Structure formats: C-alpha cells, structure tokens
Amino acid sequence: MSSRGPGTRATHQALPPAMRDAVDGFAVHLAQVRNRSAHTVRAYVADLVSLLDHAVRMGCTAPADLDLGVLRSWLAKQRTTGAASSSSARQAAAARTFSGWAHRSGLLATDVAAPLATPKTRRELPVVLRADQVATLVESPGRNRPTTQGRDRPTTPGHDRPTTPGRDVPPAALPDAPPAGTPSDPTTGGATPELDPAEEAVLVRDRALLELLYATGARISEVCGLDTTDIDRERRVIRVLGKGNRERTVPYGLPAQRAVDRWLAAGRPELAGPDSGRALFLGARGGRLHPTTARRIVAGYARAAGLPPTSPHGLRHSAATHLLDGGADLRAVQELLGHSSLGSTQIYTHVSVERLRAAYRQAHPRA
Template identity: 80%
Template sequence: MSRRGTGTRATHQALPPAMRDAVDEFATHLAQVRNRSAHTVRAYVADLVSLLDHAVRMGCAEPADLELGVLRSWLAKQRTTGAAHSSSARRAAAARTFSGWAHRSGLLATDVAAPLATPKACRELPVVLRADQAAALVEAPGGGGTPAPDGAGLPVPRPEAATATPPEPASATGAAPGTATATPPEAATTTGAVLLRDRALLELLYATGARISEVCGLDVTDVDHGRRVIRVIGKGNRERTVPYGLPAQRAIDRWLTVGRPELAGAASDRALFLGARGGRLHPTMARRIVAGYARTAGLPPTSPHGLRHSAATHLLDGGADLRAVQELLGHASLASTQIYTHVSMERLRAAYRQAHPRA
C-alpha cells in the first residue's frame, strides 16, 4: 500500500464511528450506484476523509453537524496550503456530491453544500508533440526498427531494470551501462520481447489516443485485427470502439506472434500487454516506459496522456470532425474535447506570425 493510502486509512479509522460509516456507505454509493471508476472513488473518499477530519477538529461529531461554514473553512485551508485550482475544484465537487447524497440518505437535514461555489479551474493548454516528434517516440524501441526476435545486437538491461524502465542506450562497448558484456541467450530473447511490446504499446497509444489505463486493461480478444479496431472500456464502464492504423497493426502483430509468447506465463491470462514477469502490464510501469523512451529520443518530458493530447491535436489539425474526436477519446462532454481546438489555433497563430510578412 502506498504512503498516501496508508495515511488515508489511518485518518479514516480515527474518525468517530458515525462518520466512518458515512464514508464507507458513500464509497459504496459511488462505486455501485454512480458507477464511478476506482480512481474516482479513491479520490472522492480521500477528499471526504480530509473534510470530515477537519469537521471533527471544528467540533463536529457526526455528519448531521456539518454546516456550510465548515465546508468553506476546509476549502480555504486547502488553498492556503498551496492546492492547485483543479484540486480545489475537485474537492468542492466531492463535498457537494457527499452533501447531496447524505441529504437524500437522511444523514443531513438539508443539502448544506448546495450554495458552495466551485473554484474556477484554470485550464492550461496541453503540451503536445509535433508529428515528427511523435513519430520519433513510437519508433524509439529498437532504435527506430523492429528488433530481431532473439534480441541480437540489442542492449540488454539489468534484470531488475527490465520491469521498470525501457532499455538504456548502449555504451561504447555495446552493452547497457552497468551490465556485463557476456549475456545469456535467454536474457537477449527477453529484451527483444520487451522492445516489441514497447513498440506496440507506443504505436497503439498514439494511434488511438486511448488512456493508459484503457490500453493496459485490454485483452487479446479486444483487438479486432480484421477491422483494425480495439474495444475499450473507459470511464464509467462506458464501452467504445476505436480504430488504429497500419503501423500499429504491424507492431501488434509482431508483438503477439513473436514477443508475447516469450513473456507469457501462468499469470498472463488474456492480457494484451505483459510485464517482464508475465503479468498484466501496470499503468505505472507503462508511464515509465513512455517517459524513458522520450528521454532516449531527446524529446520534451512526455507521458501517455501527452501522447493522447498529441493524437487528438493531430487529428484536428488533419481536418477531423470535433464530434468524431470526442467519440474516439471517449469524452462524455464536448467541452473536454474543445480544448484541442485551442491548441490547433495556437499553432495556426504561431505559423502565421512566423510566415506572414505583416503578422
């Protein structure tokens, strides 16, 4: 368990019994009735525990003691500790959601958070890669080419690093830093499989603009090779079908026929992408993979979500319809997709300023 999770649980257990029960019931409501994702449930519960802990310090013993002044005091305290506007907005939303639920459940006489104002979040334009930079990133595994299945001529990472980060560039002696020159054949084979996986992962992330959790959650059966589409389960358990192109198809085929069998084991089940030990690839590890290859390619710091931003922006730059991009990305609201039109407009302005003689 993470430090954050441990701290939250300790604070939760320190709450009065009535408030502990309210937290547990609210979490069940979010997961089973509102059908929120596990990540959203964790975030809202953490915010609620923080709120109730603050309320207890202000003399509240049960949810019925909550007042609007307590909620405002809690949000003000968060802002004084340097919380971002987006975090403050989410916490206000969590407080309103809990207050409404508690009122309907009879825990609160009135919906005390109804008048609570939401801090206006500053929406910064996402940083996106240029098309050539995105191409350099997805082609980074294997130095821009598809590695041989036996890993011949490829740098071999340390065994403990194989599950954490992409292979480091080879040194002058041909071996990765910190490794011996002589390498067992099975280690080279594993490295080749990992590079094939990484190429397929990067190609699919950029081709579909899918979230990293969605891609890591894919099973082999979610890939329709004939139609070149994947079946994605997104936020709120909403299912959508997303197409991908020929480069991603080639990378996936190579991974499934050559790379995946090398890593597959008892824990693999039907997972499309596997870790070096054979289990389903975890999103945290996938983020490290993307960041590692971005460094190797000399690109700006890049995350899987950065690739998602880049894919959406490049689609719009290429003339894609905004509604189509919304459907591809799985956005519930068109407003979430419209931010990419601002990115494209900024690029248009920059090109105009650079090229027009009277800009």
C-alpha cells in the same frame, strides 16, 4: 467494502461512529451506484475523511451537524496549505457530491453544499509532439537500445515469479543509449551484446505499446487493461473500457496493426506465463503490464531519443491535436477519446489555433 486507503485509514478510525458509517456508505454509493473509477473513489473518500476530521475539530459529531460554514472553513484551510486549484476544485466537488448523497439518504436535513462555489481552475494547454517526433518515438525500440539495468526485463528462465496486477516492477527511466551496434559496452570489449529472445520480446512489446497509444489516443490505463479478445484485427478496431466503465470502439491504423500482430505472433508467447491470462500487454515476468511501468517505458524512450519529456497522456494529446490539424470533426475526436463532455475535447482546438497563429506570425508579410 473498504473505503480507506493507506493515507486515510488512521483518520477514518478516529472519527465518531456516525461519521465512519457515512464514509463507508458514501464509498459504496460512488463505486456501485455512481460507477466511479477506483481512483475517483479513493480521491473523494480521502477528501471526505479530511472534511469530517475538520468538522469534528469544530465540534461536529455526526453528518447532521455539517453546515455551509464548516465546508467553507475546510476548503479555506486546504487552500492555506498550498493545494493546487485543480485539487481545490475536486475537494469542492467531493463535498457537494457527499452533501447531495447525505441529504437523499436522510443524514442531512438539507443539501448544505448546494450554494458552494467551485474554484476556477486554469486549464493549461497540453504539450504535444510534432508528427515527426512521434515517428521517432514509436520507432525507438531497437534503434535507441536501452540498457537493461533497472528496467522491465525478463528474469532468468525457470525463476520467474508470479506477478499480480499493480506489482509488476516498473522500469527506471531509460538512460540515453547509442543505436544498436554502436561499440559502447565496456563489459564486452566495446561490442554491444546481442539480446536474448525474451529481451527481444520486450522491445517488440514496447514498439506495439507506443504504436497503439498514439494510433488510438487511448488512456494508458485503458491500453494496459486490454485483453487479446478486445482486438478485432479484421475491422482494425479495439474495444476499450473507459472511465465510468463506458465501453467504446476505437480504430487504429496499419503501423499499429503490424506492430501488434508482430507482438502477438513473436513477442507475447515469449513472455507469457501462468499469470498472463488474456492480457494483451505483459510485463517481463508474465503478468499484465502495469500503467506505472508503461509510463516509465514511454518516458525512457523519449529521453533516449532526445525528445521533450513525454508521457502516455502526451501521446494522447498529440493524437488528438494531429487529428484536428488534419481536419477531423471535433465530435469524432470526442468519441475517439471517450470524453463525456465536448468541452474536454475543445482544449485541443486551442492547441491547433496556437499553431495556426505561430505559422501566421512566421509567414505573413504583415503579421
């Protein structure tokens, strides 16, 4: 198993053999024993390579040479480079996780990182859209018609290239566009051209994507990872594989059901190709829709509709906040979002309290 990303390969190869073996063993432990996501493995391994490189510069030749002073020196150096508090917290967590694993594996005599303090991070309140703004966003495909230049659009029939996961061409940010039918296209004498079936299919997909993101509050990676078999149309729920490969069942509403049904009946068959497999959402070339592409789709429609800058995670924030504003139980929202800790969900109660406070100041005679 390779434990190096493009940014850490050279440094990893420059480490002493014992250090390299420790990096590879730690990566296997994270992926296969701790069942961490590929993103977490990459981040922790990159932090470990940076730590061990720093240790080598301080005279260490093997993991057994590490001590608390080396770890603190490395973290201090990271802070002097302007690392964000969230990055510092992750680096400290990576150091503690490695130290604990190395001690259990016999590479360290003691767990040297046990006394290591975690830098406090400031939790920013998420920016959420109002319900009417979300409605504007999810209804944008077909209303605020985006231009096809630079975005996820079908290729000429017969010339579609196979697309591998992660390589689907992401669309550029969608520019502001007039509503469909507005005389605005100089190449057609002022008339907006009709879309061909494949381009219509992309709009149908975009509507279903936006509806499902808001209806379920799921992460963009979770939605893009859905297969057609993960949808239970009778019970109106989806089966989501979340962080740590934890599976959960999430309900969705009638608007999302209508949009997904239309996509499955009239949109997906138009884009499907040899590389589609069972993927629910497809890119314009027939491969599974990549999260990067989906993020740009969401951001583009938000810009075209004149809304605040919005991401798929913003829709997740909005869904959670609207549920709590509507009286949903906090633990139910935790289950819906797939949070392992209730503390991760409680941030949305702060958003609701802020809205309550704003309404109080505006409406109460003695506020």
